[in-house]
Amino acid sequence: MTGKVASRMDEGGYVLITGASSGIGAELAALYAARGRGLVLWGRDAVRLENVAGHARSRGVKVHTRVLDLMDGAAAIAALREDDGSYPLDLAILAAGLGDMRRGNDVVERAEDVLRLGLVNYATPSAMAAAAAECMVKRGRGHIVLIGSVAAFHALPFAAAYSGSKAGIKRFAEAQQMALAPLGIGVTLVSPGFVDTPMSRRVVGAKPFMQSASAAARRIADAVDRNRPHLVFPFIFSVLRLIDTLVPWPFKRRILSAIKADQMN
Ligand SMILES: NC(=O)c1ccc[n+]([C@@H]2O[C@H](COP(=O)([O-])OP(=O)(O)OC[C@H]3O[C@@H](n4cnc5c(N)ncnc54)[C@H](OP(=O)(O)O)[C@@H]3O)[C@@H](O)[C@H]2O)c1
Numbered sequence: 001m002t003g004k005v006a007s008r009m010d011e012g013g014y015v016l017i018t019g020a021s022s023g024i025g026a027e028l029a030a031l032y033a034a035r036g037r038g039l040v041l042w043g044r045d046a047v048r049l050e051n052v053a054g055h056a057r058s059r060g061v062k063v064h065t066r067v068l069d070l071m072d073g074a075a076a077i078a079a080l081r082e083d084d085g086s087y088p089l090d091l092a093i094l095a096a097g098l099g100d101m102r103r104g105n106d107v108v109e110r111a112e113d114v115l116r117l118g119l120v121n122y123a124t125p126s127a128m129a130a131a132a133a134e135c136m137v138k139r140g141r142g143h144i145v146l147i148g149s150v151a152a153f154h155a156l157p158f159a160a161a162y163s164g165s166k167a168g169i170k171r172f173a174e175a176q177q178m179a180l181a182p183l184g185i186g187v188t189l190v191s192p193g194f195v196d197t198p199m200s201r202r203v204v205g206a207k208p209f210m211q212s213a214s215a216a217a218r219r220i221a222d223a224v225d226r227n228r229p230h231l232v233f234p235f236i237f238s239v240l241r242l243i244d245t246l247v248p249w250p251f252k253r254r255i256l257s258a259i260k261a262d263q264m265n
Helices: 023-034 046-057 073-086 111-139 160-183 213-225 236-246 249-258
Strands: 014-018 039-043 063-067 089-094 142-147 185-192 230-233
Touching: 014 023, 014 111, 023 039, 023 046, 023 089, 023 213, 039 046, 046 063, 063 073, 073 089, 073 111, 089 111, 089 213, 111 142, 111 160, 111 185, 142 160, 142 213, 160 185, 185 213, 213 230, 230 236
Parallel strands: 014 039, 014 089, 039 063, 089 142, 142 185, 185 230
Antiparallel strands: none
């Protein structure tokens, strides 16, 4: 379902942003503060989070912050319900995420990293999206944004946990979008290519078609305004996604296996 304000966003409600202490989440906080929206900002690094909150407060908006590690999914669910009780959420943008991949001479990704990515990129944001939906359905309005990645479109041998966790959140968002649309709640899946943030700066090598974090935030807010079910940017990655579905598996396997990628610690 696409169409302006189809999810009946109430401009008086609060905007929750996870991952607000850095990158895309911090830019989204600045953007919604400039629009005069009250903010509920979550992050792990208290100092950087307060810095983002301070800038938003200087625009005259109310800001509530919460420092929480999303490795603890049960705590995140309880915290979302508590925050919604005090600051009713009209928009929940679940932007926090990890971009780790196989490092240096590792044969495969480290087991601990695979677990972290599964929890932070998939399990906790899915559970939070469900908790946000419960709260929003009671009010008959709201919008949820889940941030995936174009990595979800391809099986990446150097980043199995990242591409796998992002494929999981993509499928969850698509299903939740269909389930909630009849109830007046919008869901937008965002699949960015490279965005210039601390996450992408750790990746060694070429980062084609990289966008700024502020441009990414503007695109995301525009997709929410239009109640778009799926935003992919830049457009070239929609083409690559289509090619991925058309190329026969043995050929695709050779191409994907040839890609070299590494990250700084
Ligand atoms: N940058 C890209 O090229 C790119 C491309 C595709 C998709 N994405 C996605 O976009 C989203 C935002 O990433 P970004 O580029 O803005 O990266 P970033 O600048 O590294 O920010 C990541 C954010 O996630 C938070 N976070 C990470 N682990 C957490 C945890 N265990 N508990 C709570 N918060 C945690 C960080 O909090 P602290 O800093 O406070 O620790 C930070 O606020 C992610 O979901 C990412 O996968 C990014």
